[in-house]
Amino acid sequence: xxxxxxxxxxxxxxxxxxxxxxxxxxxxxxxxxxxxxxxxxxxxxxxxxxxxxxxxxxxxxxxxxxxxxxxxxxxxxxxxxxxxxxxxxxxxxxxxxxxxxxxxxxxxxxxxxxxxxxxxxxxxxxxxxxxxxxxxxxxxxxxxxxxxxxxxxxxxxxxxxxxxxxxxxxxxxxxxxxxxxxxxxxxxxxxxxxxxxxxxxxxxxxxxxxxxxxxxxxxxxxxxxxxxxxxxxxxxxxxxxxxxxxxxxxxxxxxxxxxxxxxxxxxxxxxxxxxxxxxxxxxxxxxxxxxxxxxxxxxxxxxxxxxxxxxxxxxxxxxxxxxxxxxxxxxxxxxxxxxxxxxxxxxxxxxxxxxxxxxxxxxxxxxxxxxxxxxxxxxxxxxxxxxxxxxxxxxxxxxxxxxxxxxxxxxxxxxxxxxxxxxxxxxxxxxxxxxxxxxxxxxxxxxxxxxxxxxxxxxxxxxxxxxxxxxxxxxxxxxxxxxxxxxxxxxxxxxxxxxxxxxxxxxxxxxxxxxxxxxxxxxxxxxxxxxxxxxxxxxxxxx
Amino acid sequence: xxxxxxxxxxxxxxxxxxxxxxxxxxxxxxxxxxxxxxxxxxxxxxxxxxxxxxxxxxxxxxxxxxxxxxxxxxxxxxxxxxxxxxxxxxxxxxxxxxxxxxxxxxxxxxxxxxxxxxxxxxxxxxxxxxxxxxxxx
Amino acid sequence: xxxxxxxxxxxxxxxxxxxxxxxxxxxxxxxxxxxxxxxxxxxxxxxxxxxxxxxxxxxxxxxxxxxxxxxxxxxxxxxxxxxxxxxxxxxxxxxxxx
Numbered sequence: 001x002x003x004x005x006x007x008x009x010x011x012x013x014x015x016x017x018x019x020x021x022x023x024x025x026x027x028x029x030x031x032x033x034x035x036x037x038x039x040x041x042x043x044x045x046x047x048x049x050x051x052x053x054x055x056x057x058x059x060x061x062x063x064x065x066x067x068x069x070x071x072x073x074x075x076x077x078x079x080x081x082x083x084x085x086x087x088x089x090x091x092x093x094x095x096x097x098x099x100x101x102x103x104x105x106x107x108x109x110x111x112x113x114x115x116x117x118x119x120x121x122x123x124x125x126x127x128x129x130x131x132x133x134x135x136x137x138x139x140x141x142x143x144x145x146x147x148x149x150x151x152x153x154x155x156x157x158x159x160x161x162x163x164x165x166x167x168x169x170x171x172x173x174x175x176x177x178x179x180x181x182x183x184x185x186x187x188x189x190x191x192x193x194x195x196x197x198x199x200x201x202x203x204x205x206x207x208x209x210x211x212x213x214x215x216x217x218x219x220x221x222x223x224x225x226x227x228x229x230x231x232x233x234x235x236x237x238x239x240x241x242x243x244x245x246x247x248x249x250x251x252x253x254x255x256x257x258x259x260x261x262x263x264x265x266x267x268x269x270x271x272x273x274x275x276x277x278x279x280x281x282x283x284x285x286x287x288x289x290x291x292x293x294x295x296x297x298x299x300x301x302x303x304x305x306x307x308x309x310x311x312x313x314x315x316x317x318x319x320x321x322x323x324x325x326x327x328x329x330x331x332x333x334x335x336x337x338x339x340x341x342x343x344x345x346x347x348x349x350x351x352x353x354x355x356x357x358x359x360x361x362x363x364x365x366x367x368x369x370x371x372x373x374x375x376x377x378x379x380x381x382x383x384x385x386x387x388x389x390x391x392x393x394x395x396x397x398x399x400x401x402x403x404x405x406x407x408x409x410x411x412x413x414x415x416x417x418x419x420x421x422x423x424x425x426x427x428x429x430x431x432x433x434x435x436x437x438x439x440x441x442x443x444x445x446x447x448x449x450x451x452x453x454x455x456x457x458x459x460x461x462x463x464x465x466x467x468x469x470x471x472x473x474x475x476x477x478x479x480x481x482x483x484x485x486x487x488x489x490x491x492x493x494x495x496x497x498x499x500x501x502x503x504x505x506x507x508x509x510x511x512x513x514x515x516x517x518x519x520x521x522x523x524x525x526x527x528x529x530x531x532x533x534x535x536x537x538x539x540x541x542x543x
Numbered sequence: 544x545x546x547x548x549x550x551x552x553x554x555x556x557x558x559x560x561x562x563x564x565x566x567x568x569x570x571x572x573x574x575x576x577x578x579x580x581x582x583x584x585x586x587x588x589x590x591x592x593x594x595x596x597x598x599x600x601x602x603x604x605x606x607x608x609x610x611x612x613x614x615x616x617x618x619x620x621x622x623x624x625x626x627x628x629x630x631x632x633x634x635x636x637x638x639x640x641x642x643x644x645x646x647x648x649x650x651x652x653x654x655x656x657x658x659x660x661x662x663x664x665x666x667x668x669x670x671x672x673x674x675x676x677x678x679x680x
Numbered sequence: 681x682x683x684x685x686x687x688x689x690x691x692x693x694x695x696x697x698x699x700x701x702x703x704x705x706x707x708x709x710x711x712x713x714x715x716x717x718x719x720x721x722x723x724x725x726x727x728x729x730x731x732x733x734x735x736x737x738x739x740x741x742x743x744x745x746x747x748x749x750x751x752x753x754x755x756x757x758x759x760x761x762x763x764x765x766x767x768x769x770x771x772x773x774x775x776x777x778x
Binding site: 026029033047049050051052080094095096097098099341413414416418423424427475 | 749
């Protein structure tokens with residue numbers, strides 16, 4: 001894991017001091033809310049429905065146990081004893097007081113954490129593959145590249161007042177576990193002539209106008225990566241639309257220019273930027289990469305798992321993934337108990353996960369964009385002990401990637417932008433499909449719910465997506481089918497007229513029944529949908 | 544050195560169009576949607592480039608400033624308009640050396656803002672040595 | 681009726697204008713008629729409220745009821761966490777929102 005040096009500490013400390021001063025000036029009336037708002041947003045502080053909400057960055061989703069315990073401490077001391085893990089691998093607290101915000105940021109800084117650029121029209125926290133460093137299929141660990149980008153983008157003087165927010169994801173495997181092509185810049189680390197480099201996909205995103213990022217450059221050498229990113233951003237900062245907030249994301253610029261013209265402008269800017277010497281030397285990458293060296297795994301760890309406890313065996317089959325090292329496994333902790341709130345965890349649960357990471361996972365945890373937690377490096381021989389501890393804390397729901405492993409934004413229960421509630425819909429669907437045998441029969445089925453068009457719940461990328469809208473003051477839910485945020489990336493198609501809360505649950509059941517009737521051997525729901533198209537599903541839903 | 548007041552006797556900055564069509568002006572004003580690169584052939588006869596910030600949220604002027612400094616412009620580069628204390632440290636990093644805020648800034652706040660950052664992660668137009676270079680000498 | 685609502689600057693808590701002050705409880709909210717804009721300007725300027733706005737509502741037997749579900753959720757709390765609402769002891773409190 002990356003450890004701060006004196007420079008990193010000094011930068012975060014300076015930010016805490018700066019924001020403390022800004023809060024003081026706001027409370028004293030020296031600056032207006034209009035002036036304060038972008039400042040608090042760049043420190044992750046929103047004003048939501050019930051209180052201020054603080055979004056804490058978890059860079060590329062990686063945490064150690066000390067940091068995880070601090071998240072529990074903040075929930076306990078400053079909030080209401082829980083936190084909400086988000087689709088951008090961050091954590092949010094829903095009940096924060098403005099006057100407490102400086103103290104919280106100080107607490108975070110003490111464990112090398114912050115809320116920097118988790119909101120605002122700037123480069124946001126960099127997201128990545130939650131299995132980085134452990135996945136059997138990665139060509140390298142993407143996190144050193146993400147850390148280089150994190151430092152470059154932190155307090156970037158030119159790109160802190162962009163037309164709109166800017167999200168970057170970095171992966172290094174063909175299997176995309178980070179919805180890479182639905183980011184403003186999606187980077188895949190690839191290999192060419194024995195060297196690793198960055199493939200740049202630019203202009204993806206969800207929101208009001210979902211788009212899949214086109215490939216802008218197939219191979220950017222490490223030595224050029226920050227210059228290339230700088231060129232991509234500069235073209236956007238200069239020419240992205242500022243007349244209409246709904247058309248201000250880079251995807252609209254690239255859509256209007258065309259990928260070829262955008263690429264031409266970036267290449268021209270890159271030629272110039274490259275002459276400025278802003279790329280760090282290889283030694284800096286090596287310094288960072290050394291800190292992501294694989295943990296000292298037990299080379300003699302046995303490969304066998306005692307599956308004699310049937311409940312444990314079910315959990316192993318569903319929630320445990322292959323690790324690159326023999327005798328080890330990746331544990332996926334579901335934060336989606338049937339009827340629970342997707343992504344929420346109590347302080348006690350957060351502490352427990354920290355304890356397990358310390359004892360069994362080389363002190364590492366990850367947050368996933370699907371709002372779950374990962375213990376990336378667990379000996380197979382320890383899985384049973386881990387499962388028992390998780391089970392006792394309500395954290396062993398064996399539903400990873402099944403229909404009840406629902407992504408849901410906070411929706412109208414918490415969010416001031418939302419048009420409809422998301423969480424109650426997620427709860428009703430999970431409850432309707434609570435039978436595990438039924439869920440497993442349906443297989444991989446990614447269901448994603450957003451409470452407004454901003455799509456924080458990734459509904460466009462759901463095999464089944466739900467969008468909550470406000471229809472004349474009443475909550476209404478549109479259903480879409482066939483999206484994917486993975487390497488088979490696609491955008492969902494709306495089925496037709498929307499439903500009320502119970503109606504959308506019924507409609508999903510008709511959709512899944514139709515899938516079971518139509519599927520051929522080995523087809524996932526989304527495969528069947530792609531093969532047979534919308535018509536049979538539409539008929540099943542609307543008659 | 545940062546100055547917050549511009550002198551009364553200076554030549555008024557002309558618009559970009561006016562500047563490009565008349566050869567004797569030495570001060571120009573650049574609006575957010577105007578291309579800073581149009582000035583590059585003329586930088587040696589400019590004493591002042593005033594970059595307009597009609598709204599503080601419009602960040603195009605930051606790119607304009609860097610482009611001008613990167614092209615070697617050494618004259619006065621002024622941020623004018625909705626220039627707030629919480630933006631001026633970034634503005635300075637992008638190459639601005641004077642500020643003409645519409646609303647006067649508290650000098651103590653300005654001093655604190657400009658002294659805030661011990662170092663910087665990335666290179667920009669202010670000549671500061673980025674942290675990665677400090678790390679590796 | 682017209683109601684004024686906003687958040688407390690320091691705590692962020694949802695507040696309602698009572699005619700003389702700000703209350704956490706919508707039951708205390710007063711109909712401001714046409715005076716809303718003037719009150720908001722004065723109260724926001726004095727930092728007694730943050731991000732305030734005027735909403736439509738109706739007077740009911742249970743007290744003022746905002747016209748829009750968003751403000752009813754603001755008035756009560758998250759419907760999915762009854763324990764964190766202003767009426768944790770009332771299991772049916774969520775029905776008022778819908």
